[in-house]
Amino acid sequence: MEKKLAIIKEELRQEIIAEHQSSLADAREKFQLALDDRKDFLEPKGDFDLYETRIPKGMKVFKTGIQFLIGFFLIVTLASKGLLEVAETFNLLDDLHFTDNQLFITDELYKHILGIESFVYIGNALAISAGIELSYMLFTDGPDETIEPLMLAIAAAAFYTISESPENSWAMLGYAISLLVLMVCLKLYKRWKL
Numbered sequence: 001m002e003k004k005l006a007i008i009k010e011e012l013r014q015e016i017i018a019e020h021q022s023s024l025a026d027a028r029e030k031f032q033l034a035l036d037d038r039k040d041f042l043e044p045k046g047d048f049d050l051y052e053t054r055i056p057k058g059m060k061v062f063k064t065g066i067q068f069l070i071g072f073f074l075i076v077t078l079a080s081k082g083l084l085e086v087a088e089t090f091n092l093l094d095d096l097h098f099t100d101n102q103l104f105i106t107d108e109l110y111k112h113i114l115g116i117e118s119f120v121y122i123g124n125a126l127a128i129s130a131g132i133e134l135s136y137m138l139f140t141d142g143p144d145e146t147i148e149p150l151m152l153a154i155a156a157a158a159f160y161t162i163s164e165s166p167e168n169s170w171a172m173l174g175y176a177i178s179l180l181v182l183m184v185c186l187k188l189y190k191r192w193k194l
Contacts, residue, residue, distance in 0.1 A: 051141040063136040067129050074125045081113050088114065123159030126152050147186045154178050 016031045087093050093110060133149035158175040161168055 049141075051139075056139040059136055059139040063132055066132055070125050070129050070132075074122065077113070077116065077121065078118060081116055081118065084110060084114055117163055119159045119163035123156045123163065126156035126159060130156060147182055147189065151179055151182050151186075154182070 012031055012034050016034070084093070130149045130152035133145070133152060137145040137149065154175055158172060161171050161175070
């Protein structure tokens, strides 16, 4: 490290003297500034920052994996519900018979999947995903990770409202305005690079 610094000092000294032979004071000032810039680059930082370790990166991979699983199961469940509803519409389930076993009874499984309320299921998935996002925020430096989970939480609340009481359409206006404000905040945050 010392040898590299000495080599850099000598190279900088030669460059500056060649350029500024008329003013030695100006050359010394530029030399010191250039040396300080290079020294900051070569010397390791004195402060240990836990946010710069592998922990946040590992948590991001873990968070993303869990959210992929949530999305996968949401898609599979809603697709199977859709297929069963189409099959039920055309009375295809009446002719279909599987032998029941110890793990599940086929008729009960069909009834359970058909009984799933889609908006409640989507709201649950979004709420769990928002909770995971907010938990991940604790492993990041800065507030930028807060806005997206809040948008997920508002979307989850909107799905809950639609499924529980569709007559409260005025509440959807509040959710829409909240989402709009958060999207503007996210855009400004990224533009200003806070």
